Amino acid sequence: MNIDVKPKSSEVSQTAFRTAMLDPSTPAPEGLVNPDGLQAEKRFDVYRNNVAHSLATALAEGFPVLVKLLGEEFFRQMALVYLRIHPPSSQMMMHYGAAIPQFLVGFPGTVHLKYLPDVAKLELALRRAYHAGDSEAIDPVKLTALSQADLMDARLTLAPAVEILRSDFPALSIWEYNMQDGPSPVMSPEDILISRKGFDPIAQRLPMGGATFVEALLKGSTFGTALGLATSEVADFDLTITLGALFAGHAIIKIDRG
Amino acid sequence: MLDTSPKSGPKKALPNSVGVGYKPQHYNDLMEDPGAVTWLEIHAENYMGDGGRPLAQLKHLSERFPISVHGVGLSIGGESQLDPEHLARLKKLVDWLNPAKFSEHLAWSTHDSQFLNDLLPLPYTNDTLARVTRHINEVQEFLGRKMLLENPSSYLAFAESTWSEPDFIREIARRTGCGLLLDVNNVFISATNLEFDPRAYIDAYPLELVEEFHLAGHDEDADELGRKLLIDSHGKPVDEPVWALFDYVVAKGGARPALVEWDNDVPEFPELEAEAAHATNHLAAASTRQVPA
Known part of the structure; x- marks a missing residue:
């Protein structure tokens, strides 16, 4: 050579x-x-x-x-x-x-x-959810069967895919309009729960206060503390709808009773 | 949920027949009737997420097909040190999957912590030989397995090079004990672009160290002087002269697991399967022939 x-x-x-x-x-x-x-x-x-x-x-x-x-x-x-x-x-x-x-x-x-950055954030979050670690959602009965006192002391572990996106714009409606032939977006803020159901990422709108509730859970607060924070922000915070979104999104994977 | 512990069973060896680069849109076709496809190659970086559908599908595929893991991001030819985080992700994947083979490129892709998502060329000098040797030793030691090194496709040459590519690759393999992945399309592209005889390259190349072949399509362009410039596009069927070179390789060195790569403008599965069947015929016909002296 x-x-x-x-x-x-x-x-x-x-x-x-x-x-x-x-x-x-x-x-x-x-x-x-x-x-x-x-x-x-x-x-x-x-x-x-x-x-x-x-x-x-x-x-x-x-x-x-x-x-x-x-x-x-x-x-x-x-x-x-x-x-x-x-x-x-x-x-x-x-x-x-x-x-x-x-x-x-x-x-x-x-x-x-002005709405574009939030749409981009949603697309990034959905991608992260797609590749997030696997987990199995709890049966909702495990939560609803708790006594009021036990529920307030409980800490919920959320799936690795779970994220909250607070948008001053209808970021999810814009996404749905473009990807799923959803209705024309109405200009209003949206708080969005991103999670994964099976292998498919999903995004759902949360009622007012819902983002605060879920973010508190993500930080490890008890159910009662999270509920208190959401209620102090929005007096008529709709816990039922928020929990419904969490269950529908397979977002809750563990309950630790206080 | 995925079992994240390493598999204990014996890994499935790649057969001396034809595989394809796995694309998720072919999952159902492959699970139903793979036809001529007998093994799969995956790109390591696409399976470095924490979970989800990619890894679940890979687990199912690996129960049915031998798998070869092909990395595109290690930057073995890079001036920088290997990225420890990337090495760790790679080890996690190969420990979990226990693939039949792991291969990477004689190229660089990362510099100053920037990943350029392409396989970039390096000069062949004593310095780069030492660097590539050091990096491959590091990879093999860290992964605890032998790797295969793939020859690049070249569009230009480095004036500073002092080694021929086959000699450079042979010396790396001698120093590191790595195996080789011979990309026949890349040899043809480089031979055309740099104007050397592809058969002379094969004659100088250590075929006895080859454990896998790659085949792919390329595009044709021209440089500013009007000289033919082939582009390694992986977006069409294998070109006739590449089949002829493949026949020459197989007749000279024998059959090995051969992969059809189709990464851009990916066709429906039947067209990919037909190309795999075509490769199967070439592999069978050529391996029964002897090279004329």
């Missing part, structure tokens, strides 16, 4: 490679050559294109409602800007795009669409 030592000047660092790849205005690093030993600008473009295409495609697949709201071409152009500022920080492409909600706030083409 031929091992002749070449000058250091032709060495291409991965920093130079990466920088030129993410910035089309930077020429390909010297030392990348075609079969004649000449600079290989267009050949380098293959890597530029592959990276941009794969990351933009991953974003489009991860935010199907944003794609519908913005249109495929606009979304793609936006993704090309995003991926250069926020290339993935991990190999876990299933979570790529976590900074999209903040990005939308500052992006000139979307800054006026």
Whole structure:
């Protein structure tokens, strides 16, 4: 084998490679050559294109409602800007795009669409729920059979998929309108419970105070404390509907009696 | 709920027949009638979540098919150290699944904690040889299993390279004890783009260390000088010259488990299965032939 030592000047660092790849205005690093030993600008473009295409495609697949709201071409152009500022920080492409909600706030083409960041947050939460750890929901009877005193002292463990999203906009209605032919969204705030039923993520609207109740449970508060917080926020807090959503979403996986 | 403890039973070896890259949309087809498909390859990174449908389906598939785990994110050719978090996720997956094989690429994808989601090239020098050797030793030691190293598809060359690719790969395997995954489409793409003879590459390549083949489709483009530039797109059937090169490889080195990769514009299962059947025919015909001296 031929091992002749070449000058250091032709060495291409991965920093130079990466920088030129993410910035089309930077020429390909010297030392990348075609079969004649000449600079290989267009050949380098293959890597530029592959990276941009794969990351933009991953974003489009991860935010199907944003794609519908913005249109495929606009979304793609936006993704090309995003991926250069926020290339993935991990190999876990299933979570790529976590900074999209903040990005939308500052992006000139979307800054006026105030509801978009919350729709993006919902899409991210649904993806996290899809990949969350497995768990088995309790039989609702186990909760309803408790005495009032035992219930108030109980601590509920919620499924790993459970999250709360408080939106000043009808983020879930917008999502349903685009993904499930739901009714036209009415401009009003929505508190959303995200969970997973079997293997399918679901999002449900909570009544006022419901988000406070579930967030308290997530922090490990007793049922009574969570109920007190929700009731002090909303005097006629609807516990029945909130519990119904938690049961329907297979959200409660364990009861520890105080 | 998933059993998260490592499987105790013996792993199912890959047969010397044809597998396909698993796509979730083919799950029902595969479970009902896999046809010519005898094993599956999965991309490790798609199964590193905590739970849910991907892992549940993988568990069911693994009860029926031998599985090869193919990583795309280790960045073995990277200047940076291997990502310990990613290694840990990978170990969790292979300990749980106990796949027949684990393979990764002679490439880099992560730099300065940025993951670029592509397989990027490295020069072949004494320095990069030492680095790749160190990383593969680390991977094999950490996972407690042998890995297979896959040859890349190249669009350009590094002026600084001092090793030929087959020699570089042979020396890595000698130093680390790793096995090899020979991507026949990649050899053809690199040979076309860098203008070398693909059969000479195969003649120089340590076929005796190969434990798996890859086959895939590519696209055709041209560089600014009008020279043919093949793109490793994995989005169409295997090209005729790649089948011919595959025949040459099998006739020379014998049959191995062979994978049809189809990652973009993924067809309905019958079309993928037909391609697997096509590969099966090539594998059978070529393995009974001898290479003319």
